[in-house]
Amino acid sequence: xxxxxFSVIKQTPLRxxxxxxxxxxxxxxxxxxxxxxxxxxxxxxxxFTADETRATPAPLVSAGQIDRTVTSSxxxxxxxxxxx
Numbered sequence: 001x002x003x004x005x006f007s008v009i010k011q012t013p014l015r016x017x018x019x020x021x022x023x024x025x026x027x028x029x030x031x032x033x034x035x036x037x038x039x040x041x042x043x044x045x046x047x048f049t050a051d052e053t054r055a056t057p058a059p060l061v062s063a064g065q066i067d068r069t070v071t072s073s074x075x076x077x078x079x080x081x082x083x084x
Contacts, residue, residue: 001070002037003031004032005030011023011024011025017082020083020084024079024083028076029074039069
């Protein structure tokens with residue numbers, strides 16, 4: 001599994017607001033490269049299935065298909081913080 005997170009912070013002093021006042025801008029990016037980390041194919045399922053109407057097991061249609069990822073896609077968030 002590979003994942004790359006990135007954040008940038010910019011602090012701007014606000015001399016007119018308070019003695020130590022500043023405005024902080026933060027940008028955070030999770031899964032920066034938008035890499036898909038795939039889950040194990042059909043985890044927890046059997047490859048063959050049978051029901052009470054058939055005597056022989058029928059193959060599962062979705063056997064071996066990857067249908068979900070382990071991690072989420074790229075997410076970006078911005079924040080402003082006033083420090084006084």
